[in-house]
Amino acid sequence: MNEEKKIIHYDALVVGGGIAGGEAALNLANSGYRVLLVEKERSLGGKMILLSKVFPTLDCSACITTPKVSEIARHKNITIFTESEVTTIDKRSENDFVAQITKKPRYVHVEDCTACQLCEQACPVSVRDEYQQGLIGRKAAFIPFSIANPKAAAIDIENCTLCGACEKVCPTHCIDFTMQPEQFELHARTVVMATGFNLFDPLEIPRYGYGQHKNVITSMQMEREIAPTRPFNTILRPGDGKVPDKIAYVLCAGSRDASVGNPICSQICCMYSIKQAQLLMGALPMADVTIYYINIRSFGKGFEEFYQQAKGMGVSFVKGKIGTIKEKENGNLILRYEDISEGVVKEAEHDMVVLSVGVKSNPDAGKIFPQGALKLDPHRFVAQTDLMGSPAKTSIDGVFVAGTASAPMDIPDSILSAGSASSEAISYIKQHQEA
Amino acid sequence: MASKINPRFAEELKQYGSVNFNACYNCGNCTAVCSLSTPEQSFPREMVRLSALGLEDELKQSLKPWECYYCGECTTQCPQTANPGELMMSLRRWLTAQYDWTGLSGLLYRSLSFTIAALLLVAAGVLLFARSTGFDAERLIHVGHLFEMLAIGTVFLVIFVPNLLRMWYFTIVKQKVRVPLKSYFSALPELFVNMFTQKRAKDCDEDDNFRWLEHMVLVFAYLSLLFTTVFLNWFGSEHLFVILLGYLESLLVFVITIHFVSGRIKRNKSLNKFSQPSDWLFVIWLLLMGLSAFLVRLFIDLQLLENNIWMHILHLTVLAQWALIIVPFGKWTHFLYRSFAHYFVKIKTMQEA
Ligand SMILES: Cc1cc2nc3c(=O)[nH]c(=O)nc-3n(C[C@H](O)[C@H](O)[C@H](O)COP(=O)(O)OP(=O)(O)OC[C@H]3O[C@@H](n4cnc5c(N)ncnc54)[C@H](O)[C@@H]3O)c2cc1C
Ligand code: SF4
Numbered sequence: 001m002n003e004e005k006k007i008i009h010y011d012a013l014v015v016g017g018g019i020a021g022g023e024a025a026l027n028l029a030n031s032g033y034r035v036l037l038v039e040k041e042r043s044l045g046g047k048m049i050l051l052s053k054v055f056p057t058l059d060c061s062a063c064i065t066t067p068k069v070s071e072i073a074r075h076k077n078i079t080i081f082t083e084s085e086v087t088t089i090d091k092r093s094e095n096d097f098v099a100q101i102t103k104k105p106r107y108v109h110v111e112d113c114t115a116c117q118l119c120e121q122a123c124p125v126s127v128r129d130e131y132q133q134g135l136i137g138r139k140a141a142f143i144p145f146s147i148a149n150p151k152a153a154a155i156d157i158e159n160c161t162l163c164g165a166c167e168k169v170c171p172t173h174c175i176d177f178t179m180q181p182e183q184f185e186l187h188a189r190t191v192v193m194a195t196g197f198n199l200f201d202p203l204e205i206p207r208y209g210y211g212q213h214k215n216v217i218t219s220m221q222m223e224r225e226i227a228p229t230r231p232f233n234t235i236l237r238p239g240d241g242k243v244p245d246k247i248a249y250v251l252c253a254g255s256r257d258a259s260v261g262n263p264i265c266s267q268i269c270c271m272y273s274i275k276q277a278q279l280l281m282g283a284l285p286m287a288d289v290t291i292y293y294i295n296i297r298s299f300g301k302g303f304e305e306f307y308q309q310a311k312g313m314g315v316s317f318v319k320g321k322i323g324t325i326k327e328k329e330n331g332n333l334i335l336r337y338e339d340i341s342e343g344v345v346k347e348a349e350h351d352m353v354v355l356s357v358g359v360k361s362n363p364d365a366g367k368i369f370p371q372g373a374l375k376l377d378p379h380r381f382v383a384q385t386d387l388m389g390s391p392a393k394t395s396i397d398g399v400f401v402a403g404t405a406s407a408p409m410d411i412p413d414s415i416l417s418a419g420s421a422s423s424e425a426i427s428y429i430k431q432h433q434e435a
Numbered sequence: 436m437a438s439k440i441n442p443r444f445a446e447e448l449k450q451y452g453s454v455n456f457n458a459c460y461n462c463g464n465c466t467a468v469c470s471l472s473t474p475e476q477s478f479p480r481e482m483v484r485l486s487a488l489g490l491e492d493e494l495k496q497s498l499k500p501w502e503c504y505y506c507g508e509c510t511t512q513c514p515q516t517a518n519p520g521e522l523m524m525s526l527r528r529w530l531t532a533q534y535d536w537t538g539l540s541g542l543l544y545r546s547l548s549f550t551i552a553a554l555l556l557v558a559a560g561v562l563l564f565a566r567s568t569g570f571d572a573e574r575l576i577h578v579g580h581l582f583e584m585l586a587i588g589t590v591f592l593v594i595f596v597p598n599l600l601r602m603w604y605f606t607i608v609k610q611k612v613r614v615p616l617k618s619y620f621s622a623l624p625e626l627f628v629n630m631f632t633q634k635r636a637k638d639c640d641e642d643d644n645f646r647w648l649e650h651m652v653l654v655f656a657y658l659s660l661l662f663t664t665v666f667l668n669w670f671g672s673e674h675l676f677v678i679l680l681g682y683l684e685s686l687l688v689f690v691i692t693i694h695f696v697s698g699r700i701k702r703n704k705s706l707n708k709f710s711q712p713s714d715w716l717f718v719i720w721l722l723l724m725g726l727s728a729f730l731v732r733l734f735i736d737l738q739l740l741e742n743n744i745w746m747h748i749l750h751l752t753v754l755a756q757w758a759l760i761i762v763p764f765g766k767w768t769h770f771l772y773r774s775f776a777h778y779f780v781k782i783k784t785m786q787e788a
């Protein structure tokens with residue numbers, strides 16, 4: 001395969017096409033630099049494109065992300081590789097970063113696909129839809145989600161039975177099972193790491209019963225339930241499709257918890273839970289929403305007001321970490337906690353529980369560079385070697401970090417961080433121009 | 436009633452074995468996962484809090500440390516690794532020192548060298564006494580037997596009765612609990628049931644009752660061994676039944692304690708992770724008691740004792756150290772205070788009803 005390796009040249013490589021990577025790419029491109037944006041998923045947009053509304057403004061997340069993503073996609077200075085992996089990056093000299101990139105086959109020629117969805121209807125295979133967080137199913141020939149970019153079909157080859165049905169119905173004949181992985185060798189003058197974060201896996205806390213109790217879901221699943229492109233037309237609990245009327249939020253689920261190896265605060269879950277609670281109060285006016293917390297961290301601009309607003313709307317706040325969750329026969333859940341204000345252990349019944357799962361680092365970033373050249377912090381986020389002076393700098397000169405790849409943060413901070421990374425990258429290119 | 440905040444209390448408690456409890460961020464997870472915590476008696480978070488603030492009076496008046504059987508669940512699940520289970524254990528040691536009017540309990544807990552000195556002193560006393568009898572087996576057994584009876588009576592009257600009264604004063608009188616006298620009688624079953632069965636400990640590990648069973652067998656074996664030696668005069672007895680009974684009891688005592696000691700060496704449970712000298716002393720001396728008693732009787736039956744009087748002196752030494760140090764001032768008292776704590780809690784609930 002090495003013979004077929006294509007050599008390509010760009011000014012900048014941006015790894016990760018979430019909001020931070022997208023913003024960094026856009027800044028570089030607008031300044032006249034040619035950017036290759038590499039994303040491992042089938043769409044740009046990262047976590048943000050899947051969100052409902054955003055705290056603290058309650059703007060529609062999709063309405064902000066989609067235009068930005070299409071601006072990125074249409075930009076003449078930006079080339080996008082989706083479903084692609086940067087396997088290694090080697091720094092040969094101050095302005096020659098050599099990256100090996102594998103582009104996986106989509107089995108659909110994106111330029112020809114009209115997103116008519118006929119293949120989807122024809123495909124006999126159903127699997128869980130990862131973009132809807134497993135709440136519903138999808139086909140093996142599918143459009144990832146309605147606002148995905150690129151908006152084109154893809155074949156999930158892992159689950160495909162190669163029956164050929166999709167190929168037959170496709171009006172533009174863009175489905176092509178002969179596609180092969182492509183290898184690229186990229187030469188770039190600077191690199192921005194924007195590999196984002198991973199969600200905490202709630203299976204690590206068996207006493208919360210995620211995956212066993214049917215009506216215990218994650219906050220990301222709830223984001224989908226309340227998003228404009230949501231899977232159902234209302235809020236339903238997964239166990240039996242009942243509209244819930246007593247919803248609990250379990251904060252710090254997998255954050256600030258040394259017993260699961262994640263002692264730090266995720267910074268966003270207090271606020272997104274308050275946001276979801278407000279949206280739920282709007283969607284289900286009769287429902288009770290209770291937030292069980294250790295401390296409410298409403299430190300940002302407009303956050304405290306947002307918290308008070310939720311209280312004013314009738315969201316209940318109870319100080320006490322949830323210890324255990326047990327399931328009743330009717331699918332309701334019994335939460336055991338100590339009500340700290342009274343010092344008394346209590347049990348409360350809810351018909352749906354949302355685990356406000358925390359932010360974990362994405363260890364990918366560290367693996368790309370040889371022999372740990374890219375330093376990680378103790379929690380395996382990309383280390384910021386000059387946090388106070390130049391927060392986008394990493395342990396490798398010329399490699400910058402943007403967004404949640406460096407630490408848990410919200411969208412405004414991710415965008416700010418991307419701004420900092422892109423301007424550092426630009427000045428790095430300028431400094432090493434003639435070398 | 437509120438006492439003064441004392442940030443230095445943590446240092447004092449450290450001498451009783453507490454670990455890292457100041458890391459607590461007051462989330463209540465420990466209370467929520469504790470299977471013994473109830474709405475009426477919620478712990479251990481409150482105890483962690485009071486300890487962090489150093490509110491000694493409130494701690495002294497609390498019975499909650501005695502409700503904990505150290506299953507360790509709270510410690511395993513504590514998000515701050517603040518080790519609330521070990522804190523509860525250290526509070527029990529600290530409370531023992533508060534109840535003890537002689538102050539010796541506290542000294543023994545806090546100072547290992549004092550403990551060793553006390554053990555050596557008692558050993559020397561036994562040796563001197565043995566020499567004064569000219570190492571006569573018959574006399575030694577006789578006096579050993581008398582000593583045992585005397586020690587039980589004295590320790591009970593001079594140490595336990597006043598200490599229990601003090602405990603009662605702190606936890607009932609100071610807490611302004613007012614109940615009619617008859618409550619003290621009607622709550623008595625609680626005292627004895629807990630003393631002999633530790634039935635609450637059973638709720639600790641829902642799926643593993645072995646530790647509870649083991650512990651209960653040990654308590655029965657130990658108490659009946661005491662009865663057999665003191666009142667049935669095991670070492671002097673000719674009755675086959677009594678002789679065999681003693682063998683069985685002492686065997687159970689040392690076999691179970693060997694298991695406990697090995698658990699502490701392997702640190703296989705939270706309970707076993709931070710053993711203090713007092714914990715080691717307790718299990719090892721119990722082991723030695725059972726073993727040496729067993730061997731003494733064996734030597735008697737094999738007619739070896741006459742020529743191996745050292746065996747009996749060894750047994751007497753262990754016995755004296757046990758009866759004069761560990762029982763009145765050491766971990767043995769936990770057994771007593773814990774049973775009384777359940778009894779007092781019961782009395783308190785009678786007031787509310
Ligand atoms: C439930 C929930 C609700 C939230 N609500 C809000 C809100 O209301 N307001 C707010 O401000 N914030 C909110 N956030 C936080 C917000 O999602 C993040 O701040 C933001 O998405 C971070 O963007 P990012 O680009 O740094 O990371 P990500 O969104 O994680 O993007 C990283 C991208 O990099 C890609 N990638 C990863 N590894 C590689 C690799 N090796 N090669 C190539 N590509 C790779 C990923 O596929 C992904 O597309 C919420 C978060 C959650 C979980
Ligand atoms: S070939 Fe694969 S993707 Fe296409 S319809 Fe059949 S199973 Fe679905």
Ligand code: SF4
Binds near residue numbers: 252253264265266271
């Ligand atoms: S942001 Fe709130 S919920 Fe999330 S880890 Fe921090 S304190 Fe816990």
Ligand code: SF4
Binds near residue numbers: 458461462519
């Ligand atoms: S679980 Fe740990 S941090 Fe939480 S209250 Fe208990 S001791 Fe404190």
Ligand code: SF4
Binds near residue numbers: 505519
């Ligand atoms: S050790 Fe067990 S019984 Fe004691 S407080 Fe902790 S959880 Fe409760």
